[in-house]
Amino acid sequence: YMAGVFGIHPRDAIGHTTAELMSRFGSHKTDANDKRVLETGEGLGFYEEEYRDATGAVRQWLVNKMPLKDADGQIERIVTVALDIGERKRGELEMRQAKDAAEAALRNLRETQQSLIEAExxxxxxxxxxxxxxxxxxxxxxxxxxxxxxxxxxxxxxxxxxxxxxxxxxxxxxxxxxxxxxxxxxxxxxxxxxxxxxxxxxxxxxxxxxxxxxxxxxxxxxxxxxxxxxxxxxxxxxxxxxxxxxxxxxxxxxxxxxxxxxxxxxxxxxxxxxxxxxxxxxxxxxxxxxxxxxxxxxxxxxxxxxxxxxxxxxxxxxxxxxxxxxxxxxxxxxxxxxxxxxxxxxxxxxxxxxxxxxxxxxxxxxxxxxxxxxx
The missing domain is CATH 3.30.565.10 (Histidine kinase-like ATPase, C-terminal domain)
Known part of the structure; x- marks a missing residue:
């Protein structure tokens, strides 16, 4: 799935960071959150982030980063879980737009009703x-x-x-x-x-x-x-x-x-x-x-x-x-x-x-x- 987002074959992704892969199509991604995990030794909890995929479209993600520790409590790896929430975001945007349109229609209806009441x-x-x-x-x-x-x-x-x-x-x-x-x-x-x-x-x-x-x-x-x-x-x-x-x-x-x-x-x-x-x-x-x-x-x-x-x-x-x-x-x-x-x-x-x-x-x-x- 991520290889499709980055526009490469999965075998070409092995050994590379996401920042390196995204730089191929002019996008970028920082490692600031990974450094926070290393500094605190704790997971970050879910947060939202967005970046452009290989086609140039903005993708929204719900992300969490958790440290994996060895027997001595030292961080060996960081596991990143990313949930694609683009459809949900588009749905929320459509709902906000529909809500705004409904509220505008309601305001217009109330203004029209008040005008009719005054006319009556x-x-x-x-x-x-x-x-x-x-x-x-x-x-x-x-x-x-x-x-x-x-x-x-x-x-x-x-x-x-x-x-x-x-x-x-x-x-x-x-x-x-x-x-x-x-x-x-x-x-x-x-x-x-x-x-x-x-x-x-x-x-x-x-x-x-x-x-x-x-x-x-x-x-x-x-x-x-x-x-x-x-x-x-x-x-x-x-x-x-x-x-x-x-x-x-x-x-x-x-x-x-x-x-x-x-x-x-x-x-x-x-x-x-x-x-x-x-x-x-x-x-x-x-x-x-x-x-x-x-x-x-x-x-x-x-x-x-x-x-x-x-x-x-x-x-x-x-x-x-x-x-x-x-x-x-x-x-x-x-x-x-x-x-x-x-x-x-x-x-x-x-x-x-x-x-x-x-x-x-x-x-x-x-x-x-x-x-x-x-x-």
């Missing part, structure tokens, strides 16, 4: 914008119509006054019209202002990454107000019951994202073909340190297979309708990582869906930092 968050916010814009358009449009009618009546009234033709009945009629118009203007503009204020708060919270103190009931009502514009379009009823005085030191934006995603998920999956239904949100205390948020709908429910995979990334039953499968995955990540809570899913076909979220009143800072770092 923006898409959900975009749907809120469209819904609120449509809802605000109603009271603003009514106000514009009332104001235009009032403007025309005021012009006619001014003409009658200028001509001196004003009658008491016309004055009373104008005053009544003005009171009605003012009442409608105030009511509709207040409605528009409430919607805009609610949406501004929800949008601001979405971009607010720091912890802050807030009343969970008030925040839930603000988020729900931004969701109500889509109710009539989808023939749904949204009932909210919040225990008052539940102060939280947590992240309002991610909490709003959770409620939005759950509502949009119900709209997309729980009520097919425009079926009417009810969505309920209940918020209550759970001891001194936690709160429970119960979200439920009376929709079509989930099968066992769907329920098991509901929070998996990219799993969706509406792929053909543009579903990304990230809505509930985002909910799971926010609840368990950002808000430091836990959630339970209960659903049966035909019996609706209920998601129970238990949240600490103070979100763990270390979990939030870990979540941000992993993102």
């Amino acid at each position: 968050k923006l898409a959900a916010l975009g749907r809120l914008v469209a819904g609120v814009a449509h809802e605000v358009n109603n009271p603003v449009g009514i106000s514009l119509t009332v104001a235009s009618a009032l403007e025309r009546k005021a012009a006619v009234f001014a003409t009658e006054v200028a001509r001196g033709e004003l009658k008491r009945s016309r004055l009373n009629e104008f005053l009544e019209t003005t009171r009605d118009a003012s009442s409608q203007l105030v009511a509709n503009l207040n409605r528009a202002a409430e919607l805009i204020q609610s949406f501004k708060q929800v949008a601001a919270d979405r971009n607010y990454s720091d912890q802050r103190l807030f009343d969970l009931g008030d925040l839930t009502e603000q988020v729900v107000m931004s969701l109500r514009p889509g109710l009539r379009k989808h023939n749904l009823t949204l009932n909210v019951e919040c225990q008052p005085g539940l102060m939280m030191n947590s992240y309002p934006g991610p909490y709003g994202q959770v409620l939005t995603n759950l509502f949009l998920n119900s709209v997309a999956h729980a009520f097919p073909n425009g079926r009417a239904g009810t969505v309920e949100i209940q918020v209550r205390a759970a001891g001194n340190d936690h709160v429970v948020v119960a979200y439920s709908d009376d929709g079509c429910g989930m099968s066992l297979d769907v329920r098991r995979r509901a929070f998996d990334p990219f799993f969706t039953t509406r792929r053909d309708q543009g579903g990304t499968g990230l809505g509930l995955h985002i909910v799971y990540n926010i609840i368990t990582n950002r808000l430091g809570g836990r959630l339970e899913l209960d659903s049966e076909p035909g019996n609706g869906t209920r998601i129970l979220m238990t949240l600490p009143r103070t979100a763990p800072q270390e979990r939030a930092e870990l979540s941000a770092a992993s993102a």
Whole structure:
């Protein structure tokens, strides 16, 4: 075997050192390890070394050198055992390369997944914008119509006054019209202002990454107000019951994202073909340190297979309708990582869906930092 490595016939190797044989094809090998054995009188233990063979290829070896001693304890010979580990080294290199490639692919997948999650968050916010814009358009449009009618009546009234033709009945009629118009203007503009204020708060919270103190009931009502514009379009009823005085030191934006995603998920999956239904949100205390948020709908429910995979990334039953499968995955990540809570899913076909979220009143800072770092 070694003669083949050195490129000679075995009989030509007798009486020569490996260094002499290797020098024939320009390679070299030192005798430093043999000298160490002579100096210490002990074996070296296994170690690795490499050198080029007769073809110029690098060969790797697992080597051990042991002294053979005579009756007086003097070293007569040194036995060298060399195991060719080239195949093993090549296998290790291939495994390292495969591992590096797999890790690079995993990093790319995580970056892609994070990009898709951010896109899904923006898409959900975009749907809120469209819904609120449509809802605000109603009271603003009514106000514009009332104001235009009032403007025309005021012009006619001014003409009658200028001509001196004003009658008491016309004055009373104008005053009544003005009171009605003012009442409608105030009511509709207040409605528009409430919607805009609610949406501004929800949008601001979405971009607010720091912890802050807030009343969970008030925040839930603000988020729900931004969701109500889509109710009539989808023939749904949204009932909210919040225990008052539940102060939280947590992240309002991610909490709003959770409620939005759950509502949009119900709209997309729980009520097919425009079926009417009810969505309920209940918020209550759970001891001194936690709160429970119960979200439920009376929709079509989930099968066992769907329920098991509901929070998996990219799993969706509406792929053909543009579903990304990230809505509930985002909910799971926010609840368990950002808000430091836990959630339970209960659903049966035909019996609706209920998601129970238990949240600490103070979100763990270390979990939030870990979540941000992993993102």
